[in-house]
Amino acid sequence: MNQNELWTAIGEEIVNSNLEYERIKFLGFLSCTNYRxxxxHENLDYDDVLKITEAYVALGGGGLALFGTACLYAWPETLSQVIQRFEDRTxxxxxxxxxxxxxxxxxxACFSTTLGSVLHELCHTFDLGHTEVGIMGRGFDDIYKDFLCEERLDQSNDLECQKLKEKSGYGSLGKFVRERRKQKGIVNNIFLTKSCVTILAYHRWLNSFQLSDxxxxxxxxxxxxxxxAGLRVIELRDEENGMVLLHWIFxxxxxxxxxxxxxxxxxKYGCKYVVFVEDNHGNILKHVNM
Structure with a gap:
């Protein structure tokens, strides 16, 4: 089964169960993933690696974000191990x-990419499309940058970072980090674009809007x-890959x-695109233009 088939099969099981799927977003990890x-061999690229991985999936949408488990070996078993795993250069x-x-x-890096991918796909269940930059692009690979003092302080070690925290306080440290990044050209791609943030800000799942007409x-x-109800965000998305081509925010x-x-x-974009609209009450419209 390919990714779409796996996602559909698990989704159908959820819908046919006694779980209140209309009120729940599901984040699932498929235990049968098997890396062969x-x-x-050394000449394989990433697409070839996927071909030798059985039941691989990284797909999110609707009420389900589903992932394979071939890379969970790189994940920590406890919260106390998170920083250690991000720093592991084995x-x-x-x-x-x-x-x-x-x-x-x-x-x-494997832990960072796969954890970031989980966040990326989970965001799809809240109707976010793909973007050129940020979490909904390939920015999720760099999620470790929001955890490691070492990266934030341009290769400073954890002890130096801790000393700076104790000396400067959190607020001063944040200002220091921003200035250091600016000087050294360190880019943190872990962010959501403004149209994505606007969608989440008015999304029905994240608000207590009453049903209305x-x-x-x-x-x-x-x-x-x-x-x-009043418009809040409009996006023009590529019909094939969900890439946000244009957006208008109100x-x-x-x-x-x-x-x-x-x-x-x-x-500019021909006839194949999706018009995505969200209004002030979280109502969403997706119109496929053919």
């Missing part, structure tokens, strides 16, 4: 273990988007109830 390391033996480290090849609409002929106190998509912008 005996078939590995080279992965690819004849025995799957290497999902974005070609970095270490246990710490407010309606969000899109007219494919006039390209007019409207909502009786975060002012004065609500905007309609917006006409600029024709010149639409023409």
């Amino acid at each position: 390391g005996e078939n590995y 080279i992965i033996d690819r004849t025995k273990f799957m290497d999902d480290s974005c070609y970095k090849g270490t246990l710490g 407010k309606v969000v609409k899109f007219d494919p002929l006039t390209k007019l988007v409207s909502s009786t 975060d002012g106190r004065i609500l905007k109830y309609s917006f006409k998509l600029p024709e010149e912008d639409l023409q």
Whole structure:
């Protein structure tokens, strides 16, 4: 079974169970993933590695984010081991273990990439699309940067970081880190773009909106988007890969109830795109333009 088939099969089991799936988001790890390391050789790229991994999956959407378990060997068993695992530069033996480290090849990088991937796919269950940068791009590979003092202080060790904390206090340390990053060109790609943050800010799963008769609409002929509750975010997404191509955000106190998509912008992307709309009450519309 491929990733889509695995996700669909597990999703159907959840829907057909007595679990209240309409009120729950599920994060699942598939225990039957099997990496066939005996078939590995040095010329394999990442796509080839996936081919020798049975029941591999990293897919999220709807109410389910599902992951294979071939790389859980790189994960800590307790919270106290998290920093130690991120710092682990042991080279992965690819004849025995799957290497999902974005070609970095270490246990710490494998933990970082796979943990970040979990966050990425879980965000898809809250209707976020793909972005060029940040967590919804490939920024999730660098999730370790939000945990390690060593990375934040440009290769300073943990003892030096701790001393700085004790001397400066958390607030001063944060300012110091930002300045040090700016000077050294250290980039932290662990963030959500503004349109993603706006979607989450008004998402029904993260708010206590009451059910209402407010309606969000899109007219494919006039390209007019409207909502009786007021618009908050509109995204134009690639129909094939979910990449956010354009976005319009309405975060002012004065609500905007309609917006006409600029024709010149639409023409740049042909006819295959998805119009994603969320309004002030968390109502979501996804219109596939063909």
